[in-house]
Amino acid sequence: WIYSEARRRGHPSPASFMSSKANAGINHKTYGVTSEGVAVFLDIALRRCGLxxxxxxxxxxxxxxxxxxxDVAGNALKVLHRMYLGDEGCKVVGMCDGTAVAEDPNGLSWSELLHLVNSGLPLAEYDTNALSPTGVLVLTDNNPEGVRRRNTFPLKVRADAFLPAxxxxxxxxADNVGGFFHLADDGSDRKVPCCPLIVEGANLYITPxxxxxxxxxxxxxxxxxxxxxxSGVTTSSFEVLASLxxxxxxxxxxxxxxxxxxxxxxxxxAALEAELLFDEREKxxxxxxxxxxxxxxxxxxxHDLIEQRLHEGCPDAGKEMWQRAGVQAALFxxxxxGVIRDMVKKEPERWDAVPLSYRASIVASRIASRAIYSNGLGWAERVE
Incomplete structure (x- = not known):
């Protein structure tokens, strides 16, 4: 509605009012943008954790x-299959949704999982003939045991990695996290997690x-x-900028x-941030x-410090600021x-459609994030 209303009222860039549009936009589910970023964090985490x-x-x-x-879980399956060549590099030993729980220590069938993804079907439609002798599919509809298994799935099923998606x-x-651990197999009282690595594709899934x-x-x-x-939010920001x-x-x-x-x-x-996080953990x-x-x-x-300095250097936020080589370099x-950069380089006046405050924020964000990724958190926290 807001997109159509902006167009009706004659706004010069009605497409900038919303993101994840199907046509003149980047639909998050169609292109799996959130899952692409999650997969990068997972890949680097696996390397840093020796897995x-x-x-x-x-x-x-x-x-x-x-x-x-x-969106996130389905696309994560597609990305993982692409990155690790299916069972050659990755076995999905468990999955749950509102309809069912599927577990198989030998790995769920990639062909069956991708069939469900591409057909838009829930886990309840998983073909049980694709399970190994030790695999199970338990439905949740009118089935207390299925509901119980779904509710305990995050705490009990063992794997190298867990993607809450x-x-x-x-x-x-805090009340149930104790169930995430089991006693070590060596007979000691050492507690071992069911998954040593978690990459949170879903928001707020785990409390602080x-x-x-x-x-x-x-x-x-x-x-x-x-x-x-x-990555989903980042995609939206690029889509809005492109619409301007x-x-x-x-x-x-x-x-x-x-x-x-x-x-x-x-x-x-995603790779820059993931590497920084693990570098900082080592330190x-x-x-x-x-x-x-x-x-x-x-x-x-x-970002705020840089933006403040930009405006101090050019109090009227006029053209002088945007003619500076460093500012233009950060914008581009x-x-x-690809296409957006090439078109704007050819016709730099396209920037005139982007509000000055937006441009200042772009420059500040670009410089701030890249400086921190290059120099580390300790350096950033000392800057005044």
């Missing part, structure tokens, strides 16, 4: 909450108290939602090339969620490689 198949010589195991018909906020919390308990009890690596799944710089017709004509450039940028930014011994919070605060603080560097 990557290129190092272990065996596929890693993963479980997911959220069904094959969902759907589910209710606070699913794992539960994350703290996981770290204190067994050093569980948790990549926080604010880092792991930010390009006409709708230009966007549609070059859509696939534009999307390719955005996806490449998402993966690049400080601090849990990743705390580092993510420090990083967000540092980027915002440095923010644009994904």
């Amino acid at each position: 990557h198949p290129s190092e272990t010589g065996r596929p890693f195991t993963v479980k997911l909450s959220g069904g094959p018909s969902g 759907g589910g209710r906020p606070g699913t794992i919390n 108290e539960a994350r703290d308990a996981m770290w204190r009890t067994a050093g569980v690596t948790v990549v926080k939602d604010s880092s792991a799944n930010k 710089l390009l006409t709708e017709e230009e966007f549609v004509d070059h859509k696939e090339s534009i999307v390719h450039g955005v996806l490449e940028r998402l993966r690049e930014q 400080s011994g601090m849990a990743l969620p705390k580092i993510s919070e420090r990083l967000s605060a540092a980027i915002i603080r440095l 560097a923010h644009l994904p490689e």
Whole structure:
């Protein structure tokens, strides 16, 4: 409605009022933008935790909450299959959604999972003939046992990695996090997590108290939602900017090339942040969620300092600021490689359609984030 109303009222860029549009936009589910970023964080986390198949010589195991018909979980399956060549590098040993729980220590069938994803079907439609002798599919509809297994799935099913990619906020919390651990097989009283690595594709799935308990009890690596799944929000920001710089017709004509450039940028930014988080953990011994919070605060603080200096240098925020070589370089560097950057370089007056405050924020964000990714959190927190 808001898009149509903006167009009716004659707004010069009605497409900028919303994101994830089907036509003149980048639909999050169609292109799996959130899952692409989550997969980058997972890949780097696997390497840093010594679980990557290129190092272990065996596929890693993963479980997911959220069904094959969902945005993040369904697209995560597609991305994982592409990155790790199916069972050669990755075995999905468990999955749950509102309709069913599927578990198979030998790995659920990739062909069956991808069939469900591509058909938009829930987990209840999984063909039980595709299960190994030790696999199970338990439906939840009018089935107390199925509901029980779904509710305990995040705490009980063992895997190298867990991707919460759907589910209710606070699913794992201070009251039930104790169930995430079991006693070590060596007969000691040491507590072992059912998954040593969690990458939060879903927002707020684990409470802060539960994350703290996981770290204190067994050093569980948790990549926080604010880092792991930010690619969706980043995509929306690029889509809104593109709607200001390009006409709708230009966007549609070059859509696939534009999307390719955005996806490449998402993966690049996710890798930069993931590497920084693990580097900072090695230096400080601090849990990743705390580092993510420090990083967000540092980027915002440095952004505000840079934006303030920009306006102090040019109090009227006029053309003088935008003619500076460094400012122009930061603006263009923010644009994904490909069509958008090429068109704006050819016709730099396209920037006139972008509000000055928006441009200042772009420059400040670009400089702040790249400076911190290059120099580290300690450096950023000392800047005045």
